[in-house]
Amino acid sequence: MAAYNKNSSSNLVSVAIMALVLAALASDFANASSMTVWSGPGCNNNGEIIRQCGCSAINLRGGYNFIYNGQTAALYNEFGCTGVAHTRLNGDAEMCSGFGWKSIFIQC
Template sequence: MRMFGHRRLLAVGAIAAAVVMGSQAAAFASDFIAYPGPGYSGQAIDLSACGYNRIPHGYNGSYVFQYTGQTADAYNNPDASGVAAFRFTGDAQQDTPYGWQSVWIQC
């Protein structure tokens, strides 16, 4: 009887650890930071949701991509469909305007 209780405690602990590890991974997703002006000027927005992220109109002046383990694809259309125009596999930045309209972060 005592061994069964000990095994149950270990199983509950393992499940709790997995949940915490999963939530920590989600908290550190890669970020696409879009700026309205060139040279990283203006009020930036941070797009970091897993999956589809639409780049708002007027936020194509410059960008910073902070890679924390999740790759991302940039698309020339607003719904992240079709063939990706660019794939982020590491940190990247550009201080001049770009044409992408959406980003898909692989989580």
């Protein structure tokens, strides 16, 4: 029975460590860089926040605000992040007029 308790304690420690690692990863993704896009005109009206790592479609193009939290972004003139990146963001950026980008890739 002592061996069972020892294994049980080891399992609990392993589960606790895994939970802490997952919480840390979730916290990092929650604080990832994000881009708010606006229908416009300007940086107002209907908005959408893009914070997903990887490729995302940009559906609104009236203005944008990129908040840099350590993850760079590449902006593409084509859907699906195809072709050559038109613009790369590695710091906070904002433009309150129309733009043509159709997709964004946030590197996490």
